Amino acid sequence: MSTDAVPAIQNVSADEARRLLDAARPGEITLLDVRMEPEYEEFHLPGAKLVPLPELPDRLGEIDQAKPVAVYCRSGMRSAAAAKLLAGAGFPRVVNLLGGAMAWQGAAAVGAPDAGMTLLSGAETPRQILLAALGMEAALGGFYQKLADAAGDAETAATFSRLAGFEERHLRHVHSLYAKETGETADLEALVAGTGPELEGGLPATAFLEMLGGEPASAREALELAASVEAQALDLYTRLARQTGDKAAKTLYETLSLEEKAHLRAVANLLARLPEA
Secondary structure, three states: OOOOOOOOEEEEOHHHHHHHHHHOOOOOOEEEEOOOHHHHHHOEOOOOEEOOHHHHHHOHHHOOOOOOEEEEOOOOHHHHHHHHHHHHOOOOOEEEEOOHHHHOOOOOEOOOOOOOOOOOOOOOOHHHHHHHHHHHHHHHHHHHHHHHHHOOOHHHHHHHHHHHHHHHHHHHHHHHHHHHHHOOOOOHHHHHOOOOOEOOOOOEHHHHHHHHOOOOOOHHHHHHHHHHHHHHHHHHHHHHHHHOOOHHHHHHHHHHHHHHHHHHHHHHHHHHHOOOO
16 A cells, blocks of 8 residues: 555635735636536636536646645535545645635636637737737726716715726826837827727626626725726736736736736725725
């Protein structure tokens, strides 16, 4: 009988998992969702790779064994089985999310594994990536300002105005990245003219409002909407960084992922400061 030790599985709470993922740079940890695709489409952690548990034994080669793997499912039962399978296959560090997606209280993403890929497929040049990012930032800033103008109370209007200003500053930052990457000095307004209605993450504004259940009626709902948008953007850029085979594009997607991660954390901090309803 072999005396080789099977790597230990680290079982963590949702809060511990969130801290672990927040501290990691893009690509440092493989976040693995072992539910079925309809469950993934409804809700998943940003950047998660979908490998349903029944397919996992035949798809172990798709998972980088040199990186830690954090695995989750709906309630923790399937992920526990997946964690044992991964550890038994020699993965040196496996983290299992106790309570699964049901225990997760942070912002989530929605859509199929290829959601948002109509805008970006992973094969674009850095110039094309930044043009798409500029368009999504501009659309989001305009969307927030429109909601600020239509808000029914001063607090909600102020929250959306603050978010619009936040996106305006980030738009100008991405524009500076564009100039640095391409050497072009094109006017920002000219670059974003004629861009589509998709917000960060590749979904149109109507999709985000449907996720929330209609237009936000309070500052809390405004920030919940913002968290959804930022989570969707983080999800898209993380998946694209994993998918692309171009080193420069991967670096750029990882940079954009880090920025969206910071935005999501900032929105979460604003939510935490709001008084309980």
